Amino acid sequence: MIEFENVTKKYRGSVTALSGISLRIREKGVYCLLGRNGAGKTTFMRVLAGRIPVSSGGAYINGKKIDVLDSPVNVAYIETAKNQFNMKIADLIKFSRGINGGFDESFALEIAESFGLDLNKKYNSLSFGTKTMVTTMLALSSNKDVVLLDEPVLGFDPITRRRFYRLLRERYGNSRGIAIVSTHLIDEIADYADKLIIIDGGKTVLYDDVKRATEKNGETLGELFERLTGGKDCGHDGKFIYGKGYTGESYER
Amino acid sequence: MKDNNGRTKNSKFRQIRTVAAVNFKRATPVAYVLSGLCAIAMIADIVIDKVTGKTGNSSLAPYCMLYLVCVLSPVLISCVNYGKFINIGVNKKTFFYACALNYAVYAAVISFIATVERFTADTLLGNGYNVYGIIDAFGWDGNFAAAYFSQFGFLLLVQAVVHTLAFMQNNAYGWVADILIVVIISVFTPVRALRQAEIFFFNLVLFLPNVWARTGICVLLSAAVYATNLIYLKKRR
Numbered sequence: 001m002i003e004f005e006n007v008t009k010k011y012r013g014s015v016t017a018l019s020g021i022s023l024r025i026r027e028k029g030v031y032c033l034l035g036r037n038g039a040g041k042t043t044f045m046r047v048l049a050g051r052i053p054v055s056s057g058g059a060y061i062n063g064k065k066i067d068v069l070d071s072p073v074n075v076a077y078i079e080t081a082k083n084q085f086n087m088k089i090a091d092l093i094k095f096s097r098g099i100n101g102g103f104d105e106s107f108a109l110e111i112a113e114s115f116g117l118d119l120n121k122k123y124n125s126l127s128f129g130t131k132t133m134v135t136t137m138l139a140l141s142s143n144k145d146v147v148l149l150d151e152p153v154l155g156f157d158p159i160t161r162r163r164f165y166r167l168l169r170e171r172y173g174n175s176r177g178i179a180i181v182s183t184h185l186i187d188e189i190a191d192y193a194d195k196l197i198i199i200d201g202g203k204t205v206l207y208d209d210v211k212r213a214t215e216k217n218g219e220t221l222g223e224l225f226e227r228l229t230g231g232k233d234c235g236h237d238g239k240f241i242y243g244k245g246y247t248g249e250s251y252e253r
Numbered sequence: 254m255k256d257n258n259g260r261t262k263n264s265k266f267r268q269i270r271t272v273a274a275v276n277f278k279r280a281t282p283v284a285y286v287l288s289g290l291c292a293i294a295m296i297a298d299i300v301i302d303k304v305t306g307k308t309g310n311s312s313l314a315p316y317c318m319l320y321l322v323c324v325l326s327p328v329l330i331s332c333v334n335y336g337k338f339i340n341i342g343v344n345k346k347t348f349f350y351a352c353a354l355n356y357a358v359y360a361a362v363i364s365f366i367a368t369v370e371r372f373t374a375d376t377l378l379g380n381g382y383n384v385y386g387i388i389d390a391f392g393w394d395g396n397f398a399a400a401y402f403s404q405f406g407f408l409l410l411v412q413a414v415v416h417t418l419a420f421m422q423n424n425a426y427g428w429v430a431d432i433l434i435v436v437i438i439s440v441f442t443p444v445r446a447l448r449q450a451e452i453f454f455f456n457l458v459l460f461l462p463n464v465w466a467r468t469g470i471c472v473l474l475s476a477a478v479y480a481t482n483l484i485y486l487k488k489r490r
Contacts, residue, residue, distance in 0.1 A: 051339065051490055068487050070346050083340045085279055092341075098271030099343055138341065 001026055001178065002048065002146065007057035009043050009202075017043035019202035020057070025195075028175045030168060032193035032210065033182040034221075036229050040202040041182045042079075045148045048180075049077035061146065076100075076142035079150060081131040089134055090119040096138050107171075108141035114163060129155025136164065145177040152181060153188075161185070165192040190214070190221040200229040265347070272343055272351035273358075276330050284325035291318035299384065314386030316367035323359055323408045327416035330355065335420070335489075345486045353479060356412040364404035368397055391459050399464040406471025410458060413475040421485050 002025040009018040017040045035041045046052045047059050050071025059066045066072055089112065097103045112119060115133050136152040153161045169192045172179035183189050196213055198206040205228050206213060214221055295315040330352055338348050371388050388394050393403040421427040441447035461467040
């Protein structure tokens with residue numbers, strides 16, 4: 001369904017954000033995208049959402065190359081909680097419905113109620129955490145095949161985070177589509193994600209089932225992450241570690 | 254319309270219309286208020302002069318203030334609204350077409366209001382009081398249709414140019430475009446042969462005797478200038 005074929009992305013010709021990433025994501029479920037600051041997670045999502053062009057290689061969704069002018073209709077990605085129209089939440093939901101016919105308005109209202117959102121409040125009057133809730137709600141309600149969530153629980157209190165993870169699991173854990181969640185809250189997401197992608201220095205260093213990856217050496221996800229991205233003495237030799245889920249064969253288009 | 258998974262798909266036009274509607278309501282109200290206030294101030298000035306019996310005065314026609322909408326809206330739409338649309342998931346092409354729809358509507362509506370004012374209120378004021386506007390300055394006052402379509406083409410071109418320049422400002426292209434414009438004005442104008450080229454251009458878009466040819470040229474030029482946005486849209490986040 002999603003394929004990255006030797007994708008490289010450079011900014012201003014010299015800063016390499018992604019370096020020859022080759023990855024195939026076929027199974028539906030919740031994917032956890034981990035990486036240290038500056039590893040390339042956001043660039044990965046931007047490429048997948050068709051926001052930015054790649055410098056070389058190709059990114060495909062369902063066999064079709066991602067076009068930045070006509071970005072994939074089946075990918076939802078709300079990048080930041082800061083840059084939104086100062087509308088009432090109810091109006092933002094209606095607007096989302098207007099640009100995306102598949103938008104699940106009833107689910108959006110359900111999430112709003114579950115998170116205690118006042119639909120008549122204007123966006124700019126909300127706290128940062130509440131703004132993140134609204135953008136996460138809009139993304140989850142988009143009903144698209146691929147949902148990209150970049151730090152979706154930033155500013156959430158622990159109880160609200162748990163509620164979000166359960167909602168994510170209910171929505172995307174059962175074959176609705178692919179949800180890729182980028183977060184630094186590694187040990188929390190471990191309980192809710194099916195698969196794991198770790199990016200370091202613009203390259204993928206791990207792509208595997210969460211359980212298989214952690215049970216191999218009896219590590220927590222945090223320990224595994226630190227071992228793979230911690231630095232020179234962490235035991236990671238820079239090679240891409242293939243999990244059983246990656247077949248390596250070419251994807252027919 | 255349903256997609257392969259049975260989910261409702263909005264038609265492309267519905268998406269474009271939704272985005273255009275938000276453009277009309279968001280950011281551009283600043284332009285509406287500003288031009289409205291200026292127009293009111295002008296009208297008040299004219300009314301006071303008439304009431305106090307002043308004759309021989311001249312004034313800028315209030316409809317000229319509506320043109321502020323055509324100058325401010327493209328700036329606000331491309332600089333303020335664009336990032337918000339893309340962030341919420343609007344397709345870049347949808348944004349491109351929606352803005353074109355916005356500018357066509359602005360040109361159509363403002364040209365209509367301006368022409369109606371020129372041929373009614375401004376004419377009624379007459380009798381020793383002169384109200385001048387762009388329609389008079391450029392000689393588009395032959396009849397209603399000539400004034401309307403000339404303005405429509407001109408306003409469309411203005412908006413296309415302003416949008417394109419504003420949209421590329423945070424990139425090297427923007428700087429190059431700005432420098433090019435300054436060079437053209439400062440180098441072409443004093444040099445006679447080059448000045449002729451400038452005169453030719455302005456004759457084409459403003460003073461061509463045939464209103465249909467003039468309007469057609471403006472519309473084509475607007476489309477060509479606006480289409481260049483597609484190049485930059487690819488790179489802009």
